[in-house]
Amino acid sequence: MSLINLLKKKNLITLFTTPSHNQKFFILSKFRQFYKYDISETEAHNPQKALKSAEKKASKIYKTKRTHFLTNGSTSGIIAAVLTCVEKNDKVLIWKDSHICHKNAVKLAGAEAIFYETDYDEEFGISKPINTTYIENLINEHKPKAIIITSPTYEGIVSDIKKIKEICEKTNTYLIADEAHGALYPFNDKLPQSAVNIADFTIQSLHKTAGGLNPTALLHNNTDLDSSKALEMINTTSPSYPLLASIEKNINYLNSSKGRQKITELTENIKELKKNCPNVEFCNNDDITKIVVKSKNLTGYELSEKLYQIFKIEDEKTNEKSTMLLTGLGTDKQKLKKLEKALKNF
Numbered sequence: 001m002s003l004i005n006l007l008k009k010k011n012l013i014t015l016f017t018t019p020s021h022n023q024k025f026f027i028l029s030k031f032r033q034f035y036k037y038d039i040s041e042t043e044a045h046n047p048q049k050a051l052k053s054a055e056k057k058a059s060k061i062y063k064t065k066r067t068h069f070l071t072n073g074s075t076s077g078i079i080a081a082v083l084t085c086v087e088k089n090d091k092v093l094i095w096k097d098s099h100i101c102h103k104n105a106v107k108l109a110g111a112e113a114i115f116y117e118t119d120y121d122e123e124f125g126i127s128k129p130i131n132t133t134y135i136e137n138l139i140n141e142h143k144p145k146a147i148i149i150t151s152p153t154y155e156g157i158v159s160d161i162k163k164i165k166e167i168c169e170k171t172n173t174y175l176i177a178d179e180a181h182g183a184l185y186p187f188n189d190k191l192p193q194s195a196v197n198i199a200d201f202t203i204q205s206l207h208k209t210a211g212g213l214n215p216t217a218l219l220h221n222n223t224d225l226d227s228s229k230a231l232e233m234i235n236t237t238s239p240s241y242p243l244l245a246s247i248e249k250n251i252n253y254l255n256s257s258k259g260r261q262k263i264t265e266l267t268e269n270i271k272e273l274k275k276n277c278p279n280v281e282f283c284n285n286d287d288i289t290k291i292v293v294k295s296k297n298l299t300g301y302e303l304s305e306k307l308y309q310i311f312k313i314e315d316e317k318t319n320e321k322s323t324m325l326l327t328g329l330g331t332d333k334q335k336l337k338k339l340e341k342a343l344k345n346f
């Protein structure tokens, strides 16, 4: 039975258990449905089996050894991946500009972080893909237990994950791919290739681009190591079943023809927007859904400010040279038309 069906099932047992809102005491009535499905693991209504089966189905969809549903973001997936394969005093290669959780994960494991850099794209003020020769040299020099890569970056720059995996295999280095911003990749070949079937561990945020609720995410594990113990250490013993059920639904949607079509529509709509705005310059990044744009006469910060002040449009990230507007499954044509109209002014 799917998680959502299990949560919908009428419960005939009187529960003197947590949560004590009894699925009926709606302090915040706007969240009425959420309370209704907010249950715990009780004898009467134990969703653990449904969760295991939903995760198994997900691993079949992604063709991974194990896929874990996360309700504490990619942050928890990256920490769990590091705790799974790294031990005290091991070395871990991490990107100098990575998300803070990479450094924290290494710290929690009692390991030593060795920082690597990426080249800089002067034109758009963003990072370039990882230089694989440089990484190979670093791996040979430091013999790290693991390397964490961020692919894609915020700005949609993807590294040569296959090549990096080949390098890692020579030295038995685990490859952890932070694909927090690439959760749509496994479901559409118009987007870059996902790390899911290449890296040892791949972590994806469903909430960033794939239509998921904050902070739903996935940890894909392709090793024979078990991540359950690591997840147990950092996760609550009272997970949110409405959120877990939403993950199951989210994956099924992404995998459906409707979901795949929606991603294609998004990419087509962005292509059209780019065509209709010839006066601004778009970065030719790997992932078209991250719109990185610059204007001839403005800095990235000025463009960002004008988009916000005049057109009431807020970007995701800005630097001196360019501005990045994040899109995802919820970005419809109308929203993109609003951006197009604004960009035509620059």
Ligand SMILES: Cc1ncc(COP(=O)(O)O)c(C=O)c1O
Pocket: 072, 073, 074, 075, 076, 099, 101, 150, 154, 178, 180, 181, 205, 215, 217
């Ligand atoms: C590259 C990258 N990795 C990891 C994370 C953490 O993801 P989450 O917010 O799902 O915990 C973020 C969040 O912004 C991110 O940008």
